Amino acid sequence: MLESKKNISKTNKSLRTKQINEIPSTKKNNVNLQKQIKLITTKKVKPNTNTSQKVYIKKSSLDNKQITKTNNQTTKRYIKKRKIKVKNIIIFILLLTLIILIPIYFLILKPDSNEKKPNNNNQNNDTPPIDESEELDEFDYLKQSLSFYKEEYKNRYITYKEKNPNLDLETVIVHVNIGLDQDFYTNILESPRQQTDLIIVNKYNALDSNYVPQNLETINSKYSSGTKQLESSARIAFEQLAKDAQLEGYTIRAISTYRSYSYQKTLYTRYANADGKELADTYSARPGHSEHQTGLAVDVDNRILSYTDFGNTKEFTWMKENAYKYGFILRYTKDNEFITGYKDEPWHYRYVGVEVATYIQNNPMSYEEYYVRFLQ
Numbered sequence: 240m241l242e243s244k245k246n247i248s249k250t251n252k253s254l255r256t257k258q259i260n261e262i263p264s265t266k267k268n269n270v271n272l273q274k275q276i277k278l279i280t281t282k283k284v285k286p287n288t289n290t291s292q293k294v295y296i297k298k299s300s301l302d303n304k305q306i307t308k309t310n311n312q313t314t315k316r317y318i319k320k321r322k323i324k325v326k327n328i329i330i331f332i333l334l335l336t337l338i339i340l341i342p343i344y345f346l347i348l349k350p351d352s353n354e355k356k357p358n359n360n361n362q363n364n365d366t367p368p369i370d371e372s373e374e375l376d377e378f379d380y381l382k383q384s385l386s387f388y389k390e391e392y393k394n395r396y397i398t399y400k401e402k403n404p405n406l407d408l409e410t411v412i413v414h415v416n417i418g419l420d421q422d423f424y425t426n427i428l429e430s431p432r433q434q435t436d437l438i439i440v441n442k443y444n445a446l447d448s449n450y451v452p453q454n455l456e457t458i459n460s461k462y463s464s465g466t467k468q469l470e471s472s473a474r475i476a477f478e479q480l481a482k483d484a485q486l487e488g489y490t491i492r493a494i495s496t497y498r499s500y501s502y503q504k505t506l507y508t509r510y511a512n513a514d515g516k517e518l519a520d521t522y523s524a525r526p527g528h529s530e531h532q533t534g535l536a537v538d539v540d541n542r543i544l545s546y547t548d549f550g551n552t553k554e555f556t557w558m559k560e561n562a563y564k565y566g567f568i569l570r571y572t573k574d575n576e577f578i579t580g581y582k583d584e585p586w587h588y589r590y591v592g593v594e595v596a597t598y599i600q601n602n603p604m605s606y607e608e609y610y611v612r613f614l615q
């Protein structure tokens with residue numbers, strides 16, 4: 240009996256321990272449920288309807304309460320976390336827009352407000368307002384990049400640019416260096432590079448009444464009308480030109496070459512008396528301002544037509560294509576009338592040497608422009 244009792248209690252004990260082992264501890268179960276809640280809220284996974292668990296939940300109502308409590312806490316914690324996340328995203332977006340907007344403000348809006356300042360200062364001025372400091376900065380930049388920039392002309396550059404807003408600054412500098420910001424025959428300088436093939440004589444650069452070229456030579460009469468003289472280098476080049484032209488069937492004849500100061504004076508006075516100074520100035524040089532006084536200029540015809548019709552001859556076409564090979568340039572063209580101050584003269588050629596003539600042939604420009612760019 241005792242034995243059996245003992246046995247019974249033994250089996251009871253083992254059964255109880257078995258039960259205990261089968262039923263998970265409250266703690267253990269709690270963690271499992273929490274995991275499930277997490278799964279439901281995040282992945283929307285169906286809760287595990289394990290029957291043993293169900294049974295157990297029914298068994299302990301106290302535990303049930305605890306679970307719902309923890310359940311609520313986790314959801315709350317999750318919502319809190321999400322809120323923080325959204326908050327962070329909003330802060331990040333705000334910072335990003337600030338980072339983008341600040342440079343835009345400085346790049347676009349700030350210069351605008353700077354440009355408006357001179358406007359207020361120039362209210363009574365009719366000319367369009369120019370930010371002088373900005374202009375000066377640009378000229379300062381050109382000062383470094385353009386060899387022919389002249390610091391002493393800075394104010395003239397600014398004034399000329401104001402009057403010709405469509406011109407780029409390089410052209411402004413070239414024009415002012417030529418003297419175009421002032422009327423013809425004002426601010427006259429003595430011609431530089433005297434007694435050389437690169438001398439410049441125009442309405443801003445004059446020769447003294449005593450100036451005579453040092454090496455005047457008479458042209459071969461085959462290529463001139465009467466006795467005509469040119470500077471040695473120009474004489475040799477012209478004879479070669481006329482000779483080669485003749486071989487190709489063209490007649491180029493020198494009709495006017497070196498002219499003294501006094502002869503030019505007579506000519507100009509005659510024209511001015513006939514047509515008035517203003518008109519005479521468009522086709523005749525005042526004494527001291529004629530290229531013919533240098534001994535490097537030659538007027539030509541083709542022996543048949545008047546020199547004034549030379550522009551309509553096949554010889555003119557030949558000269559346009561070949562004169563540079565002998566060092567001559569067409570000096571007064573329609574394109575550079577505003578620079579030279581003369582109507583175009585298809586008959587007037589100037590000896591400058593093959594190198595310069597070739598450059599001008601390839602880069603059409605007046606001798607004035609070439610001079611201020613490369614020789615001044």
Ligand SMILES: [Zn+2]
Nearest residue numbers: 536537538587
């Ligand atoms: Zn001439």
